[in-house]
Amino acid sequence: MDTYLNGELDDLTRSQIQKLIKDQNVLVNGQPVSKTGQKVVANDKITVNIPEEEPIKAVPENIPIEVVYEDQDVIVVNKPQGMVVHPAAGHPDKTLVNAILYHCQINDDDVIRPGIVHRIDKDTSGLLMIAKNNLAKQSLMKQLKDKSNLREYLAIVHGNFKEKKGKITAPLGRSKFDRKKQAVVEDGRHAVTHFEVLEQFEDYSLLKLKLETGRTHQIRVHMQYIGHPVAGDPLYGPKNTLPGKGQFLHAQTLGFEHPRTHEWMQFSIEPPKIFQDTLKQLRSQH
CATH class of the missing domain: 3.10.290.10 (RNA-binding S4 domain)
Known part of the structure; x- marks a missing residue:
C-alpha cells in the first residue's frame, strides 16, 4: 500500500x-x-484523508549569527553549514529565520519566511541577503528576477577539467525517479551556471561558480550533469568522496543594488574552516 x-x-x-x-x-x-x-x-x-497541518510560524530564537552588514533595509549574514534557512516540515525551529527574528525587526506579513528573498541549502555555507521591510523585499526580488545581482560560489568538485571556463545551460525540474531530487529534464525551468577552474588537484578541482538563474539545487545538479559532482554531496555525489559534513559548496560573494540608496553593495566571505583545511590537504597531497 x-x-x-x-x-x-x-x-x-x-x-x-x-x-x-x-x-x-x-x-x-x-x-x-x-x-x-x-x-x-x-x-x-x-x-x-490528509489532515490539515498545523501552521508553522517562525518565532524568535536566541541563536548566534554572523552579521556581515546591516542597515534599516537589509541584513547580510554568513549562514553556517548545517543551518536551514527557514522553518518547514521537519525543521520547525533553529533556522536562520528564527535567529534573524531574535536579532532584529522584520516587517513582513510572511510568517514562515519573513524577509527571505533567496535561499541556500542547509549544508551550503555563505552569504545570504535578507529584506527588513517590503521596500527592500520587492527591490531584491526584482533584482533576482532581472538577474542584475551577483552570486558567486566556491566549490570543490570531483575530477579535472581540460577547459578553464564553461557555461552550463540545462533546464531543471523535479526528478521523475526520486521526488527528493532535482534533475535536468526537458520540460524543466531555464537554468544557467557559469564556472571557472581556479585550481586542480589529484581527482578534485576548485571552481568559482556564478549563478545566472537560481533554481533549487542548481549548482549541485548542473555539476553532476557534466560529470563533476560537488565533493561531499550526499544527494548528487558519489559515496567515495572527501570527508566532511555535506557538500563543499560556499556562497562566497554577494552583490546587489541597495533598495533605498541604489548604491551597489558587494560582500565576500571566506569559506568555513573545514573547507579551508580540506583545500590545504589537497594542495599538500598534490
Missing part, C-alpha cells in the same frame, strides 16, 4: 504516507488500513 501510494501522491514522502496509514487515514473499500504492507488489489477503491 505505501509503495503504491508513494507512486500516486507526488506531494507526500514515503514516511508521511506510512504515518497516514498508521493513523488510519487510508481506507480501502471503506475500511481503514492499519498495515503499510497491505497488498493492493485490482478494483480496490482507495481513499486517502
